[in-house]
Amino acid sequence: MPLQLPSTETEIDAFLAAFESKTLPKERWTHAAHVLVGACYVHEHGEAAATVRMRERVSAYNVAVGGENTASSGYHETITVFWIKLLALLHERYEGLGRGAFLRLALAEYGDRRDTLREFYDFDVVGSEEARRLWIAPTARQLD
Structure with missing residues (x-):
């Protein structure tokens, strides 16, 4: 059974706070959770600042839950930047959506x-x- 992601503004704030304070249980840090956090950051801060926040916070979170950021594991720059760019394009297409609506769209x-x-x-x-x-x-297809 998949883990439940936050859906209300209060739950989203609590999830972000747990991730940023490095208290989010490791099993909750799924691909969908990455998308949710990235979408929050893009919505709130824009692409450039979202990239910096994800870079710093994912790296720190990895270490806090017992991982390492090495040449073969942990933080991955291309994957992080790719997803932030993809989410920023989605945000651009649907400019004006509130945070909750944008997160639901990004997750869908x-x-x-x-x-x-x-x-x-x-x-x-x-x-x-x-x-x-x-x-x-990207080498096979451009982000657009």
Whole structure:
């Protein structure tokens, strides 16, 4: 059974607070949770600031739950930037939506589409040490 994501403004705020304070249980940090947090940051701060926030907070969260950010595990720059860019494009298309409506849209579009990267990259982006360290733009299809 999939874990329930927050749906009310109060639940969303509590989820973000738990993630940012590094108290969110590791099992709740799913792909859909990444999308939810990224969508919140894009909605509230815009693409550039959302990218910085995700970079810093995912890296810190990984360490807090016992992980490491190394050349082969933990934080992944290309995946993070890719998803923030994708969410920013969605936000641009649906400008004016409130946070809750935008999060529901983002989760409906991408919450269960973890493999979306394969549509945009013609190499194993997940396994690439270079892509883990540095942003690599899509190679198979442009973001638009």
